[in-house]
Amino acid sequence: MKSENRLAGLGILTAISASLCCITPILALLAGTSGMASTFSWVEPFRPYLIGLTILVLGFAWYQKLKPVKKDDCGCATETKTKFIDSKLFLGLITIFALTMLAFPYFSKSFCNKTEPKLTTQPIDKTTIETTEFKIKGMTCESCELHITEALNKEKGILSSKVSFQNGNAIVQFDKSKTDKIKIEQTINSTGYKVTDKK
Numbered sequence: 001m002k003s004e005n006r007l008a009g010l011g012i013l014t015a016i017s018a019s020l021c022c023i024t025p026i027l028a029l030l031a032g033t034s035g036m037a038s039t040f041s042w043v044e045p046f047r048p049y050l051i052g053l054t055i056l057v058l059g060f061a062w063y064q065k066l067k068p069v070k071k072d073d074c075g076c077a078t079e080t081k082t083k084f085i086d087s088k089l090f091l092g093l094i095t096i097f098a099l100t101m102l103a104f105p106y107f108s109k110s111f112c113n114k115t116e117p118k119l120t121t122q123p124i125d126k127t128t129i130e131t132t133e134f135k136i137k138g139m140t141c142e143s144c145e146l147h148i149t150e151a152l153n154k155e156k157g158i159l160s161s162k163v164s165f166q167n168g169n170a171i172v173q174f175d176k177s178k179t180d181k182i183k184i185e186q187t188i189n190s191t192g193y194k195v196t197d198k199k
Helices: 003-031 041-066 088-111 142-153 181-190
Strands: 129-137 158-164 169-175 194-198
Touching: 003 041, 003 088, 003 142, 041 088, 129 181, 142 158, 142 169, 142 181, 169 181, 181 194
Parallel strands: none
Antiparallel strands: 129 169, 129 194, 158 169
């Protein structure tokens, strides 16, 4: 295997690794295994380094591919038919895939169907409505927000939820007669993210 192909493979690996913290919540939602959503959230602090490594590796692969061909003893370049895996087109496709993986956190929410809270048809007693903020550890991008929002909106008694990975919290409005803070905390924790405080 040529060195640029090995570099392209490494480029894909680092690109996927850089976005693993955002890919996992989407896979968890699609598979219905909510507990694994935050498995790779520890990768987030290393994301800038993985992005840099991906660009460096793919840049060097392109340099290897585009550098001038050595000429033989007669002074003419040897013409050989290249396999698809050794072609510029293949390296181009690898580069596009790697860049797509690096950009994944910015378009990941388009893979999720937004679930609205289950609203009751009965009139709500305003005295039983409570709003609580839950501090959450482990969220790294919008995919994490969506995963927690999906789980909360499936629970009975939740009237609204606003989850923010930037603030590291979820503000949940709920009906105390149908659910409570402990159940809501358990729902959030079941996604793999952890509630660290509630007020």
